[in-house]
Amino acid sequence: MSRVGGSGAPPAPPQDYEVAGKVMLLGDSGVGKTCFLLQFRDGAFLSGTFIATVGIDFRNKVVAVDGVKVKLQIWDTAGQERFRSVTHAYYRDAQALLLLYDITSKMSFDNIRAWLTEIHEYAQKDVVIMLLGNKADVSSERAVRTEDGASLARVSRARICTPRCPPTAPQARVLHLGTRCGRATRSAPCPDLHGTGGTAGRGCDPAPKPHPAKGGDFGGREGVWDCPLMGPCRPCRSTGCPSWRRAPRRG
Numbered sequence: 254m255s256r257v258g259g260s261g262a263p264p265a266p267p268q269d270y271e272v273a274g275k276v277m278l279l280g281d282s283g284v285g286k287t288c289f290l291l292q293f294r295d296g297a298f299l300s301g302t303f304i305a306t307v308g309i310d311f312r313n314k315v316v317a318v319d320g321v322k323v324k325l326q327i328w329d330t331a332g333q334e335r336f337r338s339v340t341h342a343y344y345r346d347a348q349a350l351l352l353l354y355d356i357t358s359k360m361s362f363d364n365i366r367a368w369l370t371e372i373h374e375y376a377q378k379d380v381v382i383m384l385l386g387n388k389a390d391v392s393s394e395r396a397v398r399t400e401d402g403a404s405l406a407r408v409s410r411a412r413i414c415t416p417r418c419p420p421t422a423p424q425a426r427v428l429h430l431g432t433r434c435g436r437a438t439r440s441a442p443c444p445d446l447h448g449t450g451g452t453a454g455r456g457c458d459p460a461p462k463p464h465p466a467k468g469g470d471f472g473g474r475e476g477v478w479d480c481p482l483m484g485p486c487r488p489c490r491s492t493g494c495p496s497w498r499r500a501p502r503r504g
């Protein structure tokens with residue numbers, strides 16, 4: 254997360270946000286990264302159409318997190334092997350990585366470990382990693398158990414979540430919590446993590462309580478979650494987290 258504007262930069266046009274952060278979507282080709290992004294950004298689900306991403310692309314969206322306007326720059330990467338060398342260069346300055354697998358594809362889940370290896374090689378050490386089992390709307394074809402996802406998240410120190418698609422709110426919810434955890438350190442329980450006590454590995458809360466979110470984008474839809482994000486964290490507002498700082502308000 255970075256401050257809005259900066260010394261030496263040309264005067265920036267008036268911004269409607271206070272902080273900015275970069276999130277990358279990663280995972281095998283076809284797991285649903287582009288659909289996730291489009292649904293989050295535009296509320297549109299591209300059912301049935303699959304046009305593989307070439308290279309890398311990004312979209313911006315301003316969301317409210319704890320009453321702070323956050324501009325998320327969300328990078329959609331190509332999952333195909335031949336584009337990996339292009340996308341590696343973008344890992345370095347990302348604050349959060351959303352690593353997707355398709356719950357109907359065992360292979361996409363098995364490949365998560367290879368993705369984690371790449372992340373550890375190319376991303377910042379303190380990057381927030383979120384593991385997301387996508388396509389939970391077709392649970393009749395489920396090939397990856399939720400508990401296997403949770404267990405992998407535990408060993409890889411990632412957070413796990415499974416949205417039921419195609420509703421819009423889960424995408425916002427993932428990025429909301431990712432943003433919040435990105436503004437956090439990992440040493441104390443995070444009050445956002447319903448029922449887990451903030452301790453990774455306690456398992457899923459089958460009926461997460463509505464989160465008292467102040468942001469209008471997210472309010473009231475948390476009940477659709479299979480599983481809240483897990484992992485200890487502490488809001489950085491009180492600790493002055495170096496990477497997710499609040500920018501000065503513009504007068």
Ligand SMILES: Nc1nc2c(ncn2[C@@H]2O[C@H](COP(=O)(O)OP(=O)(O)OP(=O)(O)O)[C@@H](O)[C@H]2O)c(=O)[nH]1
Binds near residue numbers: 302333391418419
């Ligand atoms: N049922 C279901 N299908 C989905 C979901 N998300 C994506 N799809 C479908 O999965 C296919 C691939 O989706 P994309 O978003 O293009 O996949 P991608 O991960 O961006 O793929 P690459 O660009 O090659 O890396 C498309 O046919 C989508 O309609 C979902 O949540 N549920």
